[in-house]
Amino acid sequence: MKISLALDPRQPLSRQTAWGCLTSNLALPGIGSLVAGRPSGYPQAALAFLGMFLTIGFGGRFIVWFFANWSRLHQPENDLAVLADMWRAVRWSLLGIGIFLIGWIWSLITSLQILHSAKQAEKSSSPPII
16 A cells, blocks of 8 residues: 555535535644645644644643642742743743644635635536526
C-alpha cells in the first residue's frame, strides 16, 4: 500500500462534502482543507500539531510546578513574586495555545471559502428556473 501526501487536482465539491471539510477542520485544523485539495492545509495542520505538542508538553510542566508551589500560591505576602514565577512557568504553554488558535482560525476561514465555492459550483451546475 502506497501512502502519498500529494494533493489531487482540485475539483468542485458538493455542499455535503464541504460541510464535512468544515467539521474536519474544526476537529483537527488542516485536515479538511487537505481533503478539499487546498495546499494551505499543510501549514494549518503543522501549526495545529506544533501548538498541541507545545501545550501538552509545557502544560504538563506547569501542572507539576503548580502543585509544587501550592503553598506559595496561597500566601498573600509575595503576590508579585509568585505571579512572575507563574508567568515564567506558563508562558510556553500559552504560546502553544496561541499557535494552535492561529492554525484553527486559518482553517476555519479556509472552510468558509470551501463552503462558498461549493455553493457557487452548485448554483452554476443547476438548470435555470423557468
